[in-house]
Amino acid sequence: xxxxxxxxxxxxxxxxxxxxxxxxxxxxxxxxxxxxxxxxxxxxxxxxxxxxxxxxxxxxxxxxxxxxxxxxxxxxxxxxxxxxxxxxxxxxxxxxxxxxxxxxxxxxxxxxxxxxxxxxxxxxxxxxxxxxxxxxxxxxxxxxxxxxxxxxxxxxxxxxxxxxxxxxxxxxxxxxxxxxxxxxxxxxxxxxxxxxxxxxxxxxxxxxxxxxxxxxxxxxxxxxxxxxxxxxxxxxxxxxxxxxxxxxxxxxxxxxxxxxxxxxxxxxxxxxxxxxxxxxxxxxxxxxxxxxxxxxxxxxxxxxxxxxxxxxxxxxxxxxxxxxxxxxxxxxxxxxxxxxxxxxxxxxxxxxxxxxxxxxxxxxxxxxxxxxxxxxxxxxxxxxxxxxxxxxxxxxxx
Numbered sequence: 001x002x003x004x005x006x007x008x009x010x011x012x013x014x015x016x017x018x019x020x021x022x023x024x025x026x027x028x029x030x031x032x033x034x035x036x037x038x039x040x041x042x043x044x045x046x047x048x049x050x051x052x053x054x055x056x057x058x059x060x061x062x063x064x065x066x067x068x069x070x071x072x073x074x075x076x077x078x079x080x081x082x083x084x085x086x087x088x089x090x091x092x093x094x095x096x097x098x099x100x101x102x103x104x105x106x107x108x109x110x111x112x113x114x115x116x117x118x119x120x121x122x123x124x125x126x127x128x129x130x131x132x133x134x135x136x137x138x139x140x141x142x143x144x145x146x147x148x149x150x151x152x153x154x155x156x157x158x159x160x161x162x163x164x165x166x167x168x169x170x171x172x173x174x175x176x177x178x179x180x181x182x183x184x185x186x187x188x189x190x191x192x193x194x195x196x197x198x199x200x201x202x203x204x205x206x207x208x209x210x211x212x213x214x215x216x217x218x219x220x221x222x223x224x225x226x227x228x229x230x231x232x233x234x235x236x237x238x239x240x241x242x243x244x245x246x247x248x249x250x251x252x253x254x255x256x257x258x259x260x261x262x263x264x265x266x267x268x269x270x271x272x273x274x275x276x277x278x279x280x281x282x283x284x285x286x287x288x289x290x291x292x293x294x295x296x297x298x299x300x301x302x303x304x305x306x307x308x309x310x311x312x313x314x315x316x317x318x319x320x321x322x323x324x325x326x327x328x329x330x331x332x333x334x335x336x337x338x339x340x341x342x343x344x345x346x347x348x349x350x351x352x353x354x355x356x357x358x359x360x361x362x363x364x365x366x367x368x369x370x371x372x373x374x375x376x377x378x379x380x381x382x383x384x385x386x387x388x389x390x391x392x393x394x395x396x397x398x
Contacts, residue, residue: 004058008051010039015047017054079170080127084158085111085119087126091161100262102224105252107157114141114154127171131178134158138182148184155181190338191346193353203333209317209325211285212309213343218278220347220365223319223340224248225268228259230306231286239274243366247307249319257318265368272364282308289314 006019015037018030035050037043079087088111096104118137134155141151159176166174192200197217204210216226219241227247234241246263250256263269274282285308292312293300301314309317326340338346344365351361362369 004055006051006055006058008044008047013039015039015043015050017051019054019058021058076168076170079165079168081125083119083123084126084129085116087165088115088119088158088161091164095164101250101258101260102248105250106153108252110154110157114144115157126165129175131175131180134175134179138180141182148182151182152184155179189345190336190342191349192336192338192343193346194350196336197343197346197350199333200330200335203329203335207329208311209309209322209329211281212317212322213326213329214278214281215308216340216343217347218275219243219272220344222246222268222344222366223322225263225366227307227309227317227319227322229308231308232306234274234282234308236274236279239279240271241274241278242269242271244269247316247319255320257316263366265366267363267368268366270363270366 004019004021006017009016009018011032015035017033017035019033021029021031033054035047035054037047037050079090082090092104092107092111099107118140122133124133138151138155141154142148146154155176159174162171162174162176165171201214201217204213207213212226215221215229216223219226221229221243224246225243228245229241229243230245233244244263245259245261247257247259250258289310293302293305293314296313299313301310304310304314304316307316311317323340327337329335330337348361348365351364352358
């Protein structure tokens with residue numbers, strides 16, 4: 001690298017430093033820098049002093065390279081020098097349009113809380129973060145009371161954020177690949193057997209969330225899916241019900257209830273047969289809602305007319321209400337305590353117990369691949385174990 005030189009010059013009554021820089025081919029170019037000193041008696045000595053400081057800065061390789069960078073290269077450098085929390089926040093803001101509202105909300109809460117708190121204090125720039133620092137962060141999450149599954153969500157967020165940093169040339173490698181992905185203890189869900197589900201369904205008369213419970217028990221729906229079912233998604237002629245809409249609670253917007261046609265995965269979009277018993281119940285519910293609308297007239301909420309899961313005055317049932325009131329129903333009727341989401345597990349376990357193939361259960365539940373279904377429900381897949389027991393018993397039995 002050639003040694004950088006400079007000189008003083010006057011312009012519009014101000015002292016300027018004119019720095020001689022060189023591009024990669026060795027061609028000289030001048031860079032003018034205002035020294036913020038008026039051209040008057042006594043200031044030239046100070047101007048020379050500032051000129052020497054500027055030249056000294058440019059003679060450090062770092063400053064020289066920065067001066068010759070393009071705007072894009074400077075932007076990469078800026079991001080590389082950001083602390084992890086600042087980079088993740090900026091990346092997330094720009095990547096928002098590629099995420100579902102629910103995923104973005106979850107990532108935003110993670111970025112603004114534990115990631116910001118930890119990495120602000122750590123103060124290490126993105127370009128210097130290593131797998132060791134990430135392992136320390138995961139240990140911090142565990143000490144803060146997070147489960148392994150929750151810590152894995154932080155790992156996933158950081159992994160995708162760093163992946164984009166590698167793609168843009170901000171960093172050379174993804175530090176998450178050199179960290180130990182947090183381990184999670186497999187959650188063994190509680191679920192109802194056939195008799196327990198029947199008892200539950202017998203307790204739902206006059207319950208506002210009766211239709212939501214029935215649909216979830218029969219179809220193994222996610223909470224957001226059952227609340228998103230619309231009358232227009234039911235084909236009474238072809239006897240099909242299509243899962244293509246969801247209802248969520250936007251926590252970043254004060255818990256505002258929102259409907260979205262963007263589902264969790266591509267496999268979440270699915271058409272299922274309209275089970276005869278369910279069809280009868282749905283027709284009764286539709287007639288009941290139409291009767292209430294005529295009876296209440298202007299007092300009936302017409303905003304959610306196309307939604308199936310509404311209360312007596314037409315208000316849509318909220319995710320929060322579904323989870324909390326389900327506990328009330330179980331307690332009031334002396335039923336075993338499970339989560340509302342465990343009705344989905346109960347549906348799957350019933351199908352498994354009755355020898356429905358895992359692939360068919362995957363399609364019914366809307367999982368993206370069969371490994372997800374198998375990992376969640378392997379502990380209730382008794383059929384294959386019974387066959388194995390029968391074979392080994394015949395082979396080794398006395």
